Amino acid sequence: MNLSLNGINLLPAFLVGLAGSVHCAGMCGGIVGALSAPPRPAFPVPVRTVTAPDAVHVASYNAGRIASYAAAGALAGGVAGGAASLAGLPVLQAGAYVIANLMLVALGLYLMDAWHGLALLERSGQALWRRIAPLLRRVGPAATPGRMFAAGLLWGWLPCGMVYSVLVTAMLSGSALGGAIVMLAFGLGTLPMLAAIGLAGVRLRSLFGLRQVRVACGLLILGFGLLGLWRAAGGLPASWVDVLCLAPGAEA
Template sequence: MSASLFPVFLVGLLGSVHCAGMCGGIVGALSLAPPRARGNGIVIRLRTVAAAPAGLQAASYNAGRIASYTSAGLLAGGLAQGASNLSALPALQGGAYVLANLLLAALGLHLMGAWSGIARLEHGGQLVWRHVRPLLARIGPPDTPGRMFAAGALWGWLPCAMVYSVLVTAMLSGSAVSGALVMLAFGLGTLPMMLALGLAGARLRGWLRLAAVRVACGATVLAFGLLGLARAAGSLPASWLQVLCVTPGMAP
């Protein structure tokens, strides 16, 4: 295995308080969507379909979302693997490793409400999202597990600074398979929160907006980034930090 997946999982778990703001409402809306759609100003009544249990709807949506993350990690890791014969790659790897941990530190500050500069990364993803978003209309109302999976797969490409920060680590993981596993671990880390949001809805989102919760989660993510930067600088031993730092095998 090229990368330590435990810290990536923890980043997803703790950083998922960010998901409450970006995707929590989406999950709730999809889970409660009525079995009809509106097109060209006319209400189109669809054939009656038995509504799936809320738990199955939430699980289907998140399975699609995590599948998108895994696919993105596969692409990112594959691109880096394909460029492995470049003579300048070691220097690029070192720089990207520092960048990955800087992004983690910035994400922690963002979750704490101390600095929102990392959110500017999301503007860069709008180009892709403009092509993906129209596909949602073609899925139809998310009244079956299959449609919920498809909706989740598309929403997985929603511009998100937290996802981008972990994608850098996926790129550094050493191979397409390792990159996919990095993003899978991240997606699984976000799963408990997203499943809970799909079932508990606004009540849980209100709790996650509490300053104490966001500061605690953000401070932990910030610590991951700072430990990684300290390791990159060689000021801390690598042996025990492997468990806590996002340290791809390709990194120095």
């Protein structure tokens, strides 16, 4: 089961990261902001200006986070690719595409606060996170780019329903490299939001936490999932619509 990896097929993963990152802003934006900025002076300052150290710290943190996503994608794609080579059944490929688009539907409803099934997945990952969290505390105050990168590497494994939903798509790539590329596209989609939060702080975080923003982004992702399900069911011919949905690609 191979997802044809070109710009068109990777666009949905990027857009899901872009729209879904409002979830990051609401759920862990405060921690992201605290981790992403270098230490500030104790006395109040009237205006927070973005400095070169700010940019370096934010870039280092996000590079580590996205690297973790790519590693998880490589693991998912590699494992799924090995299983597919043993099975080789077209029905598994078709079923995987349906599951991937159902995950997008679930993510859209989650962002809209209409259904919280993905929260069950997040809770299921807490056992892994309990092992990783002490390492994050050991990193301590991230005062250097290296420590910021390490913090991002660890934070990328935080249990997150949004990440899990895209990992299903990474599995469709059928290879470690393909899975890594899918998750890299997703991670780059989350970059504008989380980089802005790290630099702008509370004001921007509160803006992206608005219900109207979450609903709009949730509707967008929900649309991707429904369109993909329609396409996978044969209701839409292969055409430009593949730009906006997950659909079977060419076999590798």
